[in-house]
Amino acid sequence: MNQHNIGILVGSLRKGSYNKNIAQFILDQNPTSFCYKIIEIGDLPLYNQDFDDEGPTPETYIRFRKEIASLDAVLFISPEYNRSVPAVLKNAIDVGSRPYGKNQWDGKPAAILTSSTGVYGGFGANHHLRQSLVFVNIHPMQQPEAYLGNIKDSVGTDGKIASQKTIEFLLSFKNAFE
Numbered sequence: 001m002n003q004h005n006i007g008i009l010v011g012s013l014r015k016g017s018y019n020k021n022i023a024q025f026i027l028d029q030n031p032t033s034f035c036y037k038i039i040e041i042g043d044l045p046l047y048n049q050d051f052d053d054e055g056p057t058p059e060t061y062i063r064f065r066k067e068i069a070s071l072d073a074v075l076f077i078s079p080e081y082n083r084s085v086p087a088v089l090k091n092a093i094d095v096g097s098r099p100y101g102k103n104q105w106d107g108k109p110a111a112i113l114t115s116s117t118g119v120y121g122g123f124g125a126n127h128h129l130r131q132s133l134v135f136v137n138i139h140p141m142q143q144p145e146a147y148l149g150n151i152k153d154s155v156g157t158d159g160k161i162a163s164q165k166t167i168e169f170l171l172s173f174k175n176a177f178e
């Protein structure tokens with residue numbers, strides 16, 4: 001059975017992040033031929049083209065770009081910040097797309113799940129992210145769309161997804177992606 005390596009990029013660095021809770025739920029599912037792992041993005045310095053043009057290239061950029069290159073697909077799990085993509089996630093996309101001509105995202109399949117404590121479930125971030133993905137040539141799944149609103153109500157105090165409805169949705173989303 002071929003193993004498919006899927007990287008999860010979480011758009012929140014917060015310790016108690018609900019989006020991290022969702023990512024953990026995906027990681028906790030029984031292993032299949034789809035192997036998920038979190039790709040660290042919080043240690044990437046803000047992108048500055050001088051790093052690539054003049055060096056030195058930060059070690060974290062080298063590590064991150066290698067990790068992205070090794071992936072078969074990418075799963076984005078993110079909150080919405082001010083109706084858009086959190087800067088830490090946009091920065092990671094920028095870092096992976098450069099230096100010019102070495103876009104590590106090129107052609108990769110992906111899926112996007114946004115969640116928020118608000119009612120709209122990160123709709124704005126989800127679609128702003130799609131705009132960047134067009135340019136870096138990532139192919140995100142179209143359906144089912146995933147905007148999880150009021151996410152706080154779906155997560156227990158232990159950080160586990162507690163709502164049966166949300167669990168069922170996450171499993172069907174994961175199945176569709178795979």
Ligand SMILES: Cc1cc2nc3c(=O)[nH]c(=O)nc-3n(C[C@H](O)[C@H](O)[C@H](O)COP(=O)(O)O)c2cc1C
Nearest residue numbers: 012014017018019020079080081082083116117118
């Ligand atoms: C800077 C900032 C901007 C935010 N903007 C939005 C927003 O535009 N829409 C929304 O639904 N929630 C917004 N929120 C609330 C987030 O949905 C909420 O903090 C959520 O818990 C963040 O995800 P996390 O739990 O994974 O860290 C914002 C939060 C922060 C810190």
